[in-house]
Amino acid sequence: MKVILAETAGFCYGVERAVKLAQETAKARGGAMLGSIVHNAGVVHEIEARGMRLITSPEQARAGETVLIRAHGEPRETLERLQERGAEVVSAVCPHVDRIRKLARQAEDEGRRVILIGERNHPEVEGIAGWCKEPLIFENVQEVEDFLKDRPDFACLPSILLAQTTCIRALWESCVNFLKKECTNLKINDTICNATQKRQTEAAELSAKVDAMVVVGDRRSANTRHLTEICRENCGRVLQIESA
Ligand code: SF4
Structure with missing residues (x-):
């Protein structure tokens, strides 16, 4: 049997970066990681074994404790709750994810409504949405079409279209093609990493x-x-x- 290993197999840049930061932080100060640092149970167990505990809410952080923010990021409100507890935050957020957050906020400052194509219950999408005022999240082109049927007035309002970093390209392109035809004041940023x-x-x-x-x-x-x-x-x- 011939086995082919994909050239791209293995951790991506963002995961490698987050894991390295977690290992260094665990060694230097211990502390806690808020949620799984990356979606990989083996890696999370390894970080725990190095002395960093896994917590699932800001309220579980001890006063003054170092808390690592996962590669997917967190909503603004979560960081505020950590601040209230006096936690020292170390961010392992992937720069590609952080870029989307910045693009979204900048667009809102320009008066644009954020449209994000992605999985609404995924931590990355929840994290980005948590920095926006009224983001619209769609999981597929059908949802986009249904929305515009209900809100035809939206077509001429200023908006920005962004993608979850891991969005399937074909899905993203179907949404882009549809919205490009319908919306007259839409800015498009392809943010698939x-x-x-x-x-x-x-x-x-x-x-x-x-x-x-x-x-x-x-x-x-x-x-x-x-x-x-x-x-x-x-x-x-x-x-x-x-x-x-
Ligand atoms: S955004 Fe891309 S590089 Fe960053 S963690 Fe996700 S898949 Fe990896």
Whole structure:
């Protein structure tokens, strides 16, 4: 049997950066991570073993404790609650995610309404939305179409279109194509990150020429789920597992 390892297999830049920061912080000061630092149970256990505890709400932070913010980011309100507890915040937010947050806030300052294409219950989307006034979040083009049917007046209002970093490109493009035709004052920023783009492209190419595909990744990871989805479009035997 011939086994091909994808060239893009492994941690992306943002995850590597967050893990390194977590390891350094655990060694230097201990403290807590608020939520899983990345969607990878093995990595989270390793950081815990190095002396950093996992907490699930700001209220679990001890006064003055160092608290690490995960790669997906957090809403503004969460950071305020940490501040109230006197926690010292260390941010492991991926710069690509932070860029979306900044673009969204800048657009709102210009009077634009933020439209975000992504999974509304994903921590990254919740985190970005938590810095916006009234973001509109759509998971697919059907939701966008339904919204505009109800709100035809929206078509001429100033808005900005952004993507979750791990959005499937075809889904993003369907939303872009629809909104470009409908909206007259829309700014578009393709914020799908390079790491995601490369992995999705390679997964599509590989899955079209092999007999079976194995996608290794945490089941909570949007990247993992999307890669599996893309592979299933081209290959009849796709297995998603958490570790190899
Ligand atoms: S935004 Fe891209 S580089 Fe950053 S953590 Fe997510 S997938 Fe990785």
